[in-house]
Amino acid sequence: MNWIEAIGYLGTALTIASSAMSTMIPLRIISLCASCAVVTYGILIGSMPVVLTECIQIPFNAYRLWEMVRLVRQAEAAASGSLTLEWLAPFGNKRRFGTGETVFRKGDPADELYYIESGVFLVPEVGYEVRTGGIVGELGLLSPGNTRTASLVCMQAGRALRVSYSEVKQLYYQNPEFGFYFLKLTSERLFHTAGGGERIAAGDML
Numbered sequence: 001m002n003w004i005e006a007i008g009y010l011g012t013a014l015t016i017a018s019s020a021m022s023t024m025i026p027l028r029i030i031s032l033c034a035s036c037a038v039v040t041y042g043i044l045i046g047s048m049p050v051v052l053t054e055c056i057q058i059p060f061n062a063y064r065l066w067e068m069v070r071l072v073r074q075a076e077a078a079a080s081g082s083l084t085l086e087w088l089a090p091f092g093n094k095r096r097f098g099t100g101e102t103v104f105r106k107g108d109p110a111d112e113l114y115y116i117e118s119g120v121f122l123v124p125e126v127g128y129e130v131r132t133g134g135i136v137g138e139l140g141l142l143s144p145g146n147t148r149t150a151s152l153v154c155m156q157a158g159r160a161l162r163v164s165y166s167e168v169k170q171l172y173y174q175n176p177e178f179g180f181y182f183l184k185l186t187s188e189r190l191f192h193t194a195g196g197g198e199r200i201a202a203g204d205m206l
Helices: 003-020 024-045 048-079 086-091 165-174 176-194
Strands: 093-097 102-104 112-123 128-130 152-164
Touching: 003 024, 024 048, 086 152, 086 165, 093 112, 112 165, 152 165, 165 176
Parallel strands: none
Antiparallel strands: 093 152, 102 152, 112 128, 112 152
């Protein structure tokens, strides 16, 4: 076996290895390495169909690898609480609330959550504030009968984006970043309630 054949066998081995992998990022990396080896082999033996096939696959694998790395970074950002949700705007409608106005009451039917764009809102049952950048009302989506688990009162006039639960469900399945953040959000809210309603500091993401 000469060195040219060795390159061909290396490409074959890497292709088989990528097919056996279950995690996407290593799979894409090994696939790219396999394609590079096979392209080199194809050039050395003068087989343009082999070269063309692999050259077509390389951009696809590179793009998918970039997508996966980006999603991992976005998930890490969501886990750290630094996720910005301004992109939710097209999926809801905005509403202004005056000081003292009740947004919803405990036990009311729940079919939407609120993304706070300005102002200060209070959940009186557990005594914490929701400020700009926070989300509230998401637990109604998970509660039995889809009813509100607490009330929400506007303490300082502001504006909130209302997003229906049907839109939330679509975003949850279509956007891994939002799905991960939503799971973290609801978990934090449940732990907070179970812990006796410790007040969340101003500016924290809810």
